[in-house]
Structure formats: structure tokens, C-alpha cells
Amino acid sequence: MKNCSLRFRKQIGEVFIIQPNDLGNKFLNFLFKKSTAYLKKFPFFYLFPATVIIVFLIYLLLGKRIVTITNLLQYGF
């Protein structure tokens, strides 16, 4: 019981190490909280589909030239 209480206290202490974000506007704060909530747990679930759409748009824009970007990246290490 004492261990549980200590662990709980530690976790609560962790949560309050920084103040909540204040963007200076209630609506902005609400929007920020809603949108970042999706990125707090396994962000790839949202990042990956979003990136596929972005890359598809890049492909539509650049066409075959998309290969050049890959070449640049593959030589980039």
C-alpha cells in the first residue's frame, strides 16, 4: 500500500513538472490540446498516413523527378 502511494506520488509529481501550454487564447488552447492529444501516444498511427498523402502530392507535383530526391537522400549519410 505504501509502495503504491509512493509510486502514485512520483507519477503525479512527474505530470506537474511543467505548466500547461498557454497560447493566449481559449480557442487556440482547445485546438492545441485536441490536436496534440493524437501525437502523445504512438504518433505513427497518424503520421504515417499523413506522410503517404504528402508524398503522393509530391509525386503528383514532381512526377518522375521524385527519384532525384531519393538519390539525394540515399547519398546523404
Added chain:
Amino acid sequence: MVFDKKKVTNLIASFIFVIRNFFFLVFFPYKGMRRISLEKDYWQIVFIFLTVFIYFNLVYFLRGSSYPPTFTFFIFLVNFFLMIGFFYILGKFFNRKIKKRALFFTFSYSLLPTLIWFFTTLFFYFIIPPPRTFSLMGRLFSFFFITFSLTVFFWKLILFYLAIRFSTGLSFFKIVYLIFLFLLWYIPYSILLYYLKIFRVPFI
């Protein structure tokens, strides 16, 4: 040779903590970075930097580079401490209670996406060597590789933001402002490193 049992146990524990924190950064980046900002075990940093050093050695021996791995690692350390110093000094203007230790730990752990991208690129360089062609397979691989790179980049951005957030305690707009100021000198600096052929893609 005599091993200190306690030291070896501590080292193994630190290694396990690094793996656990990596796992957290993948599945719970917010919670993970919050925990990392409270870390005190410096051996974890040693393991991360050792992985970076192994990477530079691998690149040197597998691909061949104009600079020895120790030199590249030294430049990486200079970059890393310049970056931490920048956020520490400028962050002090907004918040006097910034902890150097938290900055050091969070920024070290935010190297995870960087390491994953560089190791994967090295792997693909040997499995499917460039240049890519305009064939269907070339375009398909390009689609896959750019998607992978962008996903890792966005993940890196999230971890970078969280690293500044938990180590400085600043609000969103101040962090964006700091990142903007950081990019003002880091982009020309990266271009200089590119022309000197030290880093083609910035290793941060």
C-alpha cells in the same frame, strides 16, 4: 581481471533503461520524454553516444569517407554541445530555472530518430545502391523511402519540441521562436559542413 559486480549490474541496468526509454519514445513520446527529463544516470548517455560512434565507424569502413570516424564523432559532439548551449543560454532569457542535465538527457534521447534514419539509409545503400532509375521499381522504392524519411523527420520534430519543452518549461510559441532562431544559424552551419563533406544530411 577483476570485475566490480555492482558496476557491471549498474551498467546492465542502464542499458535496459535505454532500451525501455527508446520503447517509450516510440509508443508514448510525451510520457517518455517527460521521464527522460528527470533521468540522472549518465551511463545511458554513454550508450547512446557509443551507438553514434559505432555508426560513424561503420560508415567509414563500409562506404569510405574522407574523414576518420573519430574526427566525425568530434564534430558531432561539437554540434551537439553547441545546440544544447544555444537552447540553454537563450532559454535562460525566458526561464531562469532551466536544468542543464535535463537538456543533456532529452537532446541525447532525441537522437533516436536520427540514428534509425542513418542506420536504415546505410542498410539500403548496400541492399539497393543508388542511383535510382525512373523504372516502376525505382519509383516505388522512392515512394517508400521518402515516406519513411518524412515519417522519421516528423517524429524527430515531435521529440525535438518535447526535448525543449521538458527541459526549459517554455510555452509553445516561445519554443517555436527559439527553434526559428536556432535554424537561423544552424542552416548556414549545415551548408558549411556539407561543403566540407563532413555531414551531407545534418546529424542532429
